[in-house]
Amino acid sequence: DQQVKQNSPSLSVQEGRISILNCDYTNSMFDYFLWYKKYPAEGPTFLISISSIKDKNEDGRFTVFLNKSAKHLSLHIVPSQPGDSAVYFCAASSPGNTGKLIFGQGTTLQVKP
Amino acid sequence: DTEVTQTPKHLVMGMTNKKSLKCEQHMGHRAMYWYKQKAKKPPELMFVYSYEKLSINESVPSRFSPECPNSSLLNLHLHALQPEDSALYLCASSQDAGSYNEQFFGPGTRLTVL
Numbered sequence: 339d340q341q342v343k344q345n346s347p348s349l350s351v352q353e354g355r356i357s358i359l360n361c362d363y364t365n366s367m368f369d370y371f372l373w374y375k376k377y378p379a380e381g382p383t384f385l386i387s388i389s390s391i392k393d394k395n396e397d398g399r400f401t402v403f404l405n406k407s408a409k410h411l412s413l414h415i416v417p418s419q420p421g422d423s424a425v426y427f428c429a430a431s432s433p434g435n436t437g438k439l440i441f442g443q444g445t446t447l448q449v450k451p
Numbered sequence: 452d453t454e455v456t457q458t459p460k461h462l463v464m465g466m467t468n469k470k471s472l473k474c475e476q477h478m479g480h481r482a483m484y485w486y487k488q489k490a491k492k493p494p495e496l497m498f499v500y501s502y503e504k505l506s507i508n509e510s511v512p513s514r515f516s517p518e519c520p521n522s523s524l525l526n527l528h529l530h531a532l533q534p535e536d537s538a539l540y541l542c543a544s545s546q547d548a549g550s551y552n553e554q555f556f557g558p559g560t561r562l563t564v565l
Protein backbone atom coordinates (compact mmCIF):
# COMPACT_ATOMS: atom_id res chain seq x y z
CA ASP A 339 0.00 0.00 0.00
CA GLN A 340 1.67 3.16 -1.23
CA GLN A 341 0.98 5.92 1.29
CA VAL A 342 2.72 8.66 -0.69
CA LYS A 343 2.13 8.82 -4.41
CA GLN A 344 3.65 10.84 -7.20
CA ASN A 345 1.49 9.90 -10.15
CA SER A 346 3.52 11.65 -12.83
CA PRO A 347 6.77 9.78 -13.53
CA SER A 348 8.06 12.62 -15.67
CA LEU A 349 7.51 16.29 -16.50
CA SER A 350 9.05 18.46 -19.20
CA VAL A 351 8.92 22.28 -19.11
CA GLN A 352 10.56 25.15 -20.93
CA GLU A 353 13.23 27.21 -19.22
CA GLY A 354 11.73 30.25 -17.51
CA ARG A 355 8.28 28.69 -17.12
CA ILE A 356 6.70 27.24 -13.99
CA SER A 357 7.23 23.60 -13.00
CA ILE A 358 4.51 22.03 -10.85
CA LEU A 359 5.19 18.68 -9.24
CA ASN A 360 2.37 16.92 -7.46
CA CYS A 361 2.14 14.50 -4.56
CA ASP A 362 -0.80 12.77 -2.88
CA TYR A 363 -0.92 10.93 0.41
CA THR A 364 -3.42 8.63 2.05
CA ASN A 365 -2.60 8.75 5.76
CA SER A 366 -4.34 11.64 7.49
CA MET A 367 -1.91 11.29 10.41
CA PHE A 368 0.94 12.66 8.28
CA ASP A 369 1.65 16.24 9.32
CA TYR A 370 5.13 17.04 7.99
CA PHE A 371 6.19 16.82 4.38
CA LEU A 372 9.48 17.29 2.57
CA TRP A 373 10.72 17.62 -0.99
CA TYR A 374 14.08 16.30 -2.12
CA LYS A 375 15.92 16.71 -5.40
CA LYS A 376 18.23 14.01 -6.68
CA TYR A 377 20.80 14.05 -9.45
CA PRO A 378 22.04 10.70 -10.84
CA ALA A 379 24.66 8.96 -8.68
CA GLU A 380 24.30 11.55 -5.90
CA GLY A 381 22.45 11.61 -2.61
CA PRO A 382 19.09 13.42 -2.36
CA THR A 383 19.29 17.10 -1.50
CA PHE A 384 16.72 18.59 0.86
CA LEU A 385 14.75 21.38 -0.84
CA ILE A 386 11.86 22.53 1.29
CA SER A 387 9.42 21.27 3.90
CA ILE A 388 5.97 22.12 5.18
CA SER A 389 4.11 21.43 8.38
CA SER A 390 0.38 20.76 8.36
CA ILE A 391 -0.27 23.94 10.34
CA LYS A 392 0.63 25.86 7.17
CA ASP A 393 -0.76 25.72 3.66
CA LYS A 394 2.21 27.35 1.97
CA ASN A 395 5.96 27.62 2.45
CA GLU A 396 8.29 29.55 0.19
CA ASP A 397 12.05 29.54 -0.26
CA GLY A 398 13.38 31.49 -3.20
CA ARG A 399 12.17 29.93 -6.45
CA PHE A 400 10.58 27.00 -4.59
CA THR A 401 7.11 27.06 -3.05
CA VAL A 402 5.28 24.12 -1.53
CA PHE A 403 1.50 24.16 -1.17
CA LEU A 404 -0.42 21.82 1.12
CA ASN A 405 -4.12 21.01 0.80
CA LYS A 406 -4.93 18.89 3.83
CA SER A 407 -8.55 18.24 2.94
CA ALA A 408 -7.48 16.84 -0.43
CA LYS A 409 -4.36 15.15 1.04
CA HIS A 410 -2.37 16.80 -1.72
CA LEU A 411 0.79 18.82 -1.92
CA SER A 412 2.61 20.43 -4.78
CA LEU A 413 6.01 21.94 -5.42
CA HIS A 414 6.20 24.99 -7.67
CA ILE A 415 9.49 26.05 -9.22
CA VAL A 416 9.46 29.53 -10.74
CA PRO A 417 11.26 30.27 -12.98
CA SER A 418 12.50 26.84 -13.98
CA GLN A 419 16.16 26.53 -14.95
CA PRO A 420 18.00 23.76 -16.83
CA GLY A 421 19.94 22.98 -13.63
CA ASP A 422 16.62 22.03 -12.00
CA SER A 423 16.50 18.92 -14.20
CA ALA A 424 16.56 16.06 -11.69
CA VAL A 425 14.34 13.53 -9.94
CA TYR A 426 12.10 15.09 -7.29
CA PHE A 427 10.89 13.00 -4.35
CA CYS A 428 8.04 13.94 -2.09
CA ALA A 429 8.25 12.45 1.42
CA ALA A 430 6.04 12.35 4.50
CA SER A 431 7.43 12.05 7.98
CA SER A 432 6.00 9.04 9.77
CA PRO A 433 4.19 9.98 13.01
CA GLY A 434 5.56 8.79 16.32
CA ASN A 435 9.07 10.25 16.27
CA THR A 436 10.58 7.24 14.52
CA GLY A 437 12.58 9.25 12.01
CA LYS A 438 11.03 7.28 9.16
CA LEU A 439 10.35 9.07 5.90
CA ILE A 440 7.79 7.65 3.51
CA PHE A 441 8.89 8.51 -0.02
CA GLY A 442 6.89 8.79 -3.21
CA GLN A 443 8.21 7.13 -6.37
CA GLY A 444 9.66 10.34 -7.73
CA THR A 445 9.04 12.60 -10.72
CA THR A 446 11.77 13.23 -13.28
CA LEU A 447 11.79 16.90 -14.27
CA GLN A 448 13.41 18.01 -17.50
CA VAL A 449 13.81 21.73 -18.07
CA LYS A 450 14.56 22.48 -21.71
CA PRO A 451 16.67 25.54 -22.65
CA ASP B 452 29.76 22.16 8.48
CA THR B 453 26.49 20.97 6.93
CA GLU B 454 27.81 17.92 5.19
CA VAL B 455 27.40 14.18 5.46
CA THR B 456 30.41 12.36 4.04
CA GLN B 457 30.55 8.75 2.89
CA THR B 458 33.46 6.51 1.95
CA PRO B 459 34.22 4.85 -0.32
CA LYS B 460 32.47 6.45 -3.27
CA HIS B 461 32.52 3.18 -5.22
CA LEU B 462 32.98 -0.39 -4.02
CA VAL B 463 33.18 -3.63 -5.96
CA MET B 464 33.16 -6.82 -3.93
CA GLY B 465 32.78 -10.53 -4.39
CA MET B 466 30.15 -12.57 -2.63
CA THR B 467 32.67 -13.94 -0.12
CA ASN B 468 34.26 -10.60 0.77
CA LYS B 469 33.84 -8.57 3.94
CA LYS B 470 33.81 -4.81 3.54
CA SER B 471 32.55 -1.75 5.40
CA LEU B 472 30.88 1.48 4.39
CA LYS B 473 31.57 4.58 6.47
CA CYS B 474 29.54 7.70 7.13
CA GLU B 475 30.43 10.81 9.11
CA GLN B 476 28.65 14.02 10.07
CA HIS B 477 29.76 16.95 12.22
CA MET B 478 26.44 18.77 12.54
CA GLY B 479 25.80 17.50 16.06
CA HIS B 480 22.93 15.39 14.76
CA ARG B 481 21.76 12.60 17.06
CA ALA B 482 19.91 10.47 14.50
CA MET B 483 21.62 8.67 11.63
CA TYR B 484 20.21 6.45 8.93
CA TRP B 485 21.18 3.90 6.29
CA TYR B 486 19.18 3.70 3.08
CA LYS B 487 19.44 1.55 -0.01
CA GLN B 488 18.47 2.96 -3.39
CA LYS B 489 18.00 1.08 -6.63
CA ALA B 490 17.86 2.85 -9.99
CA LYS B 491 14.66 4.82 -10.62
CA LYS B 492 13.31 3.95 -7.15
CA PRO B 493 12.99 6.01 -3.96
CA PRO B 494 15.42 5.49 -1.08
CA GLU B 495 14.49 2.46 1.03
CA LEU B 496 15.13 2.75 4.76
CA MET B 497 17.34 0.06 6.30
CA PHE B 498 18.35 1.22 9.79
CA VAL B 499 17.82 4.14 12.16
CA TYR B 500 20.18 5.04 14.98
CA SER B 501 18.91 7.43 17.61
CA TYR B 502 21.39 8.68 20.22
CA GLU B 503 23.81 5.95 19.12
CA LYS B 504 21.30 3.17 19.72
CA LEU B 505 19.69 1.12 16.98
CA SER B 506 16.02 2.10 17.02
CA ILE B 507 14.76 0.70 13.72
CA ASN B 508 15.83 -2.31 11.66
CA GLU B 509 13.56 -2.64 8.65
CA SER B 510 13.90 -6.44 8.52
CA VAL B 511 17.27 -6.16 6.81
CA PRO B 512 19.13 -9.46 6.20
CA SER B 513 21.90 -10.18 8.69
CA ARG B 514 24.55 -9.94 5.98
CA PHE B 515 24.20 -6.18 6.60
CA SER B 516 25.43 -5.19 10.06
CA PRO B 517 25.25 -1.56 11.20
CA GLU B 518 27.43 0.00 13.87
CA CYS B 519 27.45 3.44 15.48
CA PRO B 520 30.81 3.90 17.24
CA ASN B 521 29.96 7.47 18.32
CA SER B 522 27.51 10.25 17.61
CA SER B 523 29.37 11.37 14.47
CA LEU B 524 30.10 8.03 12.84
CA LEU B 525 28.01 5.29 11.29
CA ASN B 526 29.31 2.13 9.67
CA LEU B 527 27.66 -0.57 7.62
CA HIS B 528 29.50 -3.89 7.65
CA LEU B 529 28.90 -6.12 4.65
CA HIS B 530 29.47 -9.87 4.47
CA ALA B 531 28.41 -12.58 2.04
CA LEU B 532 26.38 -10.22 -0.10
CA GLN B 533 24.39 -11.25 -3.15
CA PRO B 534 24.45 -9.63 -6.61
CA GLU B 535 20.95 -8.26 -5.96
CA ASP B 536 22.44 -6.19 -3.12
CA SER B 537 24.15 -4.01 -5.72
CA ALA B 538 22.75 -0.51 -5.21
CA LEU B 539 23.52 3.01 -4.04
CA TYR B 540 23.85 3.02 -0.25
CA LEU B 541 22.97 6.33 1.32
CA CYS B 542 23.67 7.63 4.79
CA ALA B 543 21.61 10.46 6.26
CA SER B 544 21.44 12.37 9.50
CA SER B 545 18.96 14.60 11.27
CA GLN B 546 18.88 16.65 14.46
CA ASP B 547 17.05 13.79 16.13
CA ALA B 548 14.50 11.16 15.14
CA GLY B 549 11.59 13.48 15.74
CA SER B 550 8.89 13.83 13.15
CA TYR B 551 9.67 17.44 12.20
CA ASN B 552 13.29 17.22 11.16
CA GLU B 553 14.88 17.28 7.75
CA GLN B 554 17.24 14.48 6.92
CA PHE B 555 20.48 15.41 5.18
CA PHE B 556 21.93 12.81 2.87
CA GLY B 557 25.47 11.96 1.94
CA PRO B 558 26.58 11.38 -1.66
CA GLY B 559 26.27 7.61 -1.31
CA THR B 560 28.44 4.59 -1.96
CA ARG B 561 27.84 2.82 -5.27
CA LEU B 562 28.15 -0.89 -4.41
CA THR B 563 28.58 -3.61 -7.01
CA VAL B 564 28.49 -7.25 -5.88
CA LEU B 565 29.98 -9.70 -8.36
